[in-house]
Amino acid sequence: MGSGFWHxxxxxWRSGVEAAWPFALLxxxxxxxxxxxxxxxxxxxxxxxxxxxxxxxFLPQDxxxxxxxxxxxxxxxxxxxxxxxxxxxxxxxxxxxxALFMAYAFVFINFPKKDLLFLAVLATMMIxxxxxLVPNYLLLxxxxxxxxxxxxxxxxxxxxxxxxxxxxxxxxxxIELMDAAKVDGATHTQTLLRIVTPMTRPLLAAVALVSFVGxxxxxxxxxxxxxxxxxxxxxxxxxxLKDTQEGGNRWNLLMAGSVFVIVPILILFVFTQxxxxxxxxxxxxxx
Amino acid sequence: MSVNMHRIRTSWHKNRREWLTFLAFVAPNFIIFxxxxxxxxxxxxxxxxxxxxxxxxxxxVVGIRNYARLMQDDNFWEVLGNTLVYAVSVVLIAQGLAFLxxxxxxxxxxxxxxxxxxxxxxxxxxxxxxxxxxVLLLDPKLGPLSHVYNFFSIQGxxxxxxxxxxxxxxxxxxxxxxxxxxxxxFLAGLQGINQEYYEAARVDGARPFAILRHITVPLMAPVIFxxxxxxxxxxxxxxxxxxxxxxxxxxYPSSSTYAYHLYQLAFRNFRAGYASAFxxxxxxxxxxxxxxxxxxxxxxxxxxx
Numbered sequence: 001m002g003s004g005f006w007h008x009x010x011x012x013w014r015s016g017v018e019a020a021w022p023f024a025l026l027x028x029x030x031x032x033x034x035x036x037x038x039x040x041x042x043x044x045x046x047x048x049x050x051x052x053x054x055x056x057x058f059l060p061q062d063x064x065x066x067x068x069x070x071x072x073x074x075x076x077x078x079x080x081x082x083x084x085x086x087x088x089x090x091x092x093x094x095x096x097x098x099a100l101f102m103a104y105a106f107v108f109i110n111f112p113k114k115d116l117l118f119l120a121v122l123a124t125m126m127i128x129x130x131x132x133l134v135p136n137y138l139l140l141x142x143x144x145x146x147x148x149x150x151x152x153x154x155x156x157x158x159x160x161x162x163x164x165x166x167x168x169x170x171x172x173x174x175i176e177l178m179d180a181a182k183v184d185g186a187t188h189t190q191t192l193l194r195i196v197t198p199m200t201r202p203l204l205a206a207v208a209l210v211s212f213v214g215x216x217x218x219x220x221x222x223x224x225x226x227x228x229x230x231x232x233x234x235x236x237x238x239x240x241l242k243d244t245q246e247g248g249n250r251w252n253l254l255m256a257g258s259v260f261v262i263v264p265i266l267i268l269f270v271f272t273q274x275x276x277x278x279x280x281x282x283x284x285x286x287x
Numbered sequence: 288m289s290v291n292m293h294r295i296r297t298s299w300h301k302n303r304r305e306w307l308t309f310l311a312f313v314a315p316n317f318i319i320f321x322x323x324x325x326x327x328x329x330x331x332x333x334x335x336x337x338x339x340x341x342x343x344x345x346x347x348v349v350g351i352r353n354y355a356r357l358m359q360d361d362n363f364w365e366v367l368g369n370t371l372v373y374a375v376s377v378v379l380i381a382q383g384l385a386f387l388x389x390x391x392x393x394x395x396x397x398x399x400x401x402x403x404x405x406x407x408x409x410x411x412x413x414x415x416x417x418x419x420x421x422v423l424l425l426d427p428k429l430g431p432l433s434h435v436y437n438f439f440s441i442q443g444x445x446x447x448x449x450x451x452x453x454x455x456x457x458x459x460x461x462x463x464x465x466x467x468x469x470x471x472x473f474l475a476g477l478q479g480i481n482q483e484y485y486e487a488a489r490v491d492g493a494r495p496f497a498i499l500r501h502i503t504v505p506l507m508a509p510v511i512f513x514x515x516x517x518x519x520x521x522x523x524x525x526x527x528x529x530x531x532x533x534x535x536x537x538x539y540p541s542s543s544t545y546a547y548h549l550y551q552l553a554f555r556n557f558r559a560g561y562a563s564a565f566x567x568x569x570x571x572x573x574x575x576x577x578x579x580x581x582x583x584x585x586x587x588x589x590x591x592x
Contacts, residue, residue, distance in 0.1 A: 022396045029388060030405045033463065037408070039431065040420045055433045098315045105312035110305050112298075121316070124324045126577050128524055130546045131566040134334060134553050135327035138341075158319035188308045217413045219527040220546075224554065235415035239531055242419065251423055258416035269411050273404055276411070280468075281475055 044068070044255035051251050064252070071256035074246035079230050080237035081260075084216060087152040087233065092212040094157035096204060103166035104192045108178060118167075125160045133224055140225055151225035152233070156215065162207040165279065169203040170196065206279030209272055216265050234261045328570070334563035341557045353564035363565070365540050366548040369454050373544060374522035376458045378515055381465035386511075388466060389473035390499075403474070406467035414464070418531035421460045422447065447533060453542035457528045465522075469514050476510035477503070509584070516580040520573055526550065545569060 043051060044067055046060040071077070105111070106118050136155065137146070145151040173196065181191045197204070222233045229240060241257045242248060269276060299306070335353055337346040357363050388406060392399055409417065424430045427443025436443035446456035480503065488498050504511075526546040529535060535543030535551070543551075549569070553562035 022391050022394050023398070026388075026391055026396060026398070026402045029391075030402055033409060033466065034405055035431065036417060036420045036424060036463070037412075039424055040416070043420075043423065051429065054428050055437055056429055056431065058431070094315075098319075101312040102316045105309045109309040109312065110302065111309040112295075112306075114309070117313070121320070124320055126573060127324055127328060128546075128566075128569055128573050130524065130526075130549050131331055131570045132324060132327040133550070134559050134563055134566070135330040136323055137554075138330075138559075139322070139327070155319065155323040158316040158323070163316065188312070213411050217411075217415075219415055219530070220550075223530075224550075235413050235527070238413075238415050238419065242531070251429070254419055255423075258413075258419050261413045261416045265411055265413065266408065269408065270404070273407070277407070277471055281472060 040255045040258055043251055044071075044259055046252050048250060048252055067252045068256045068259075070246075071241070071253040071260070074253055075237055075241040075244060075257070076229060077234075077237065077257070077260055080232055080234045083149075083152070083231060084234040087149060087222075088212055088215040090149075090153045091156050091215045092208050094153070095159050095162050095211045096208050098158055099162035099166050099207065100197065100204070101192070102163050103170055104188070104196060106163075106167055107170040108191070108196075109188060121160050121163055124158075125164075129220060133220075137224055145225070147226050147228055147231050152222055152231075156218075156221060159211065162211060165207050166200070166203065169200050173199060202275060202278075205272070206275040209268070209276045210279040213265055213269070213276070237261075331563050331566050331570075334560055335567045337560040339559045341559050346560070349560070353561050354568075356561070357564055357568065362540050362543075362548060366543045366545050369540070369543060370523050370525070370545040372454060373458055373461060373525055374519050377461040377465055377522045378518045380458075381462040382469045382511075382514060382518060384462070385466045385469035386473050386507075388470040389477055390503075392470065392474050393477045403467075403471070406470060408467065409464045410468040412464070414460075414527040415531050417460055417464065418528050421456065421463075422532055425456050425459070448537055450538050450541035453533045453537060457525070457532055457542060457544075460528050460532070461522065461525065465518065469518065472510055472514055473507070476507050480506050512584060513580075516576060516584075520576055523569075523573070 042058065042060055045063045045065060046067075047062050047064050050057065050060055050062065102121070106114060106121075111117075140146050140151050140155075143150075145154075177195055177199075178191065181195055186194070217235060218233075219235045223236050226232055226236075229237075232240060238254075238257050238261050242254060246253070334346075336348060336350060338349045338353070339346040392403055396402070425432070425446045427433060427436060427445055432443060444452055446452045484502050484506070485498065488502055493501070524546050525544050529542065529544050529547040530550075533542040535541070535547055540548060545565070546569075549562055549565045552558050552565060
């Protein structure tokens with residue numbers, strides 16, 4: 001919001017009230033919706049004495065960047081980061097690869113009653129995760145997977161949403177291409193890897209983004225399947241910081257910790273938002 | 288029957304390669320679904336008829352006693368009520384605001400991409416972090432609202448210390464996260480409306496509000512319906528916000544929700560059977576709403592294609 005912002009406001013104002021009010025209203029909405037980010041950021045650099053004064057100041061007088069170092073040391077954030085990145089990346093890759101093969105099979109390979117099988121896939125999206133918690137926990141305990149990366153990666157690696165989005169995308173591909181590949185004697189694996197995958201790369205990126213953000217932000221599943229601090233992911237690590245001696249009620253450290261959690265995802269979003277929004281809307285509006 | 292078997296056997300011979308490829312391609316997902324989704328559903332039904340604390344080797348079968356007890360459990364009704372209040376409020380308020388936001392964004396205002404990004408960002412923000420900052424924001428002394436309260440010389444509400452307001456603190460965050468998300472769908476819908484309808488209406492001299500009421504809203508009905516129902520189902524699963532902001536308090540379960548209470552029953556009180564009965568009721572509720580959606584989206588709603 002640089003000089004262009006003020007220019008727009010003035011420009012719109014001059015050209016009549018009609019043109020100005022939507023812009024002014026949107027600005028107000030943006031301020032309200034953006035306030036939590038602003039408050040998080042300024043609180044994270046305030047000394048504690050400036051947080052508890054009343055009424056609170058909007059801009060800190062004393063900027064303490066050391067808060068970030070203190071927050072980093074108050075809880076094992078290095079572990080949380082490693083856990084979040086490893087499990088987030090691994091689950092996303094598996095989700096996309098598994099969905100790629102499954103969606104291809106449902107669109108391009110003949111199989112009796114495959115419509116029914118596809119319904120069975122879509123039905124998994126209706127099952128609330130709460131319903132699966134107790135049996136899944138017991139199962140993981142039997143497998144010896146509780147508190148391991150296996151538990152964080154494998155069960156969420158199968159997801160119907162990417163299958164559905166890719167299925168919709170594959171159906172729009174020109175059928176002549178597939179026939180040409182068949183005539184050339186290409187196997188399904190070759191067709192998938194050499195023709196379908198390159199042609200749907202933007203869609204794959206979109207699906208991967210949605211998957212990754214979902215894994216990164218997930219709270220319930222890692223809370224259930226891990227039980228030591230060293231195995232926690234970032235969101236649960238943040239809640240852990242809140243409950244420790246070092247972090248409890250020290251809002252500057254808690255906000256610095258919150259910044260640790262959301263910054264990677266915000267950066268990712270800013271650069272990829274077009275694909276991201278396509279990822280979540282495709283298959284929904286036109287469903 | 289034998290003719291049928293014969294036909295399947297010959298087509299198996301003819302299509303063996305094709306079918307085996309299909310099975311190999313769908314196997315990874317189906318194996319995981321079978322182990323971690325299909326089987327748990329069946330097992331949940333079984334568990335809901337037993338009494339068990341996760342530890343003893345034997346599960347005591349108690350029939351429908353878990354369900355009978357659940358009906359008389361004040362906590363069940365209270366968390367169910369809180370969850371419905373949360374879901375209905377978030378859907379109606381957030382999606383109402385989202386519709387207005389989409390109408391604004393659809394006017395091709397300068398800076399539209401910027402406003403769209405800002406409004407969508409809450410949706411991708413980690414809920415745990417959002418919950419924490421809202422605890423601070425809603426505080427009557429530490430948050431920015433204290434300036435507003437000061438200006439009017441009133442006592443700001445202490446959301447999280449009040450048994451009636453705590454759930455509303457959670458609702459506020461839910462709304463904040465939902466607005467931009469829903470507006471993306473509304474905007475996509477608005478941009479898909481054929482401009483000829485508007486031109487025809489303008490030629491007839493229709494007022495803007497009449498256009499909104501008689502053209503925009505009816506044409507958007509499919510999107511509105513889809514978003515309301517799926518948003519409602521999504522909202523009933525609220526968990527993180529409760530866990531971080533209130534833990535169901537200030538006096539449990541004044542702000543607890545269904546998912547959070549289920550978690551408490553299973554993993555804090557170790558009542559596997561009773562928690563499973565809770566899960567089954569939830570499952571039935573979600574299925575009912577979903578089937579309602581599938582049925583009426585065909586009848587009332589005119590999807591393109």
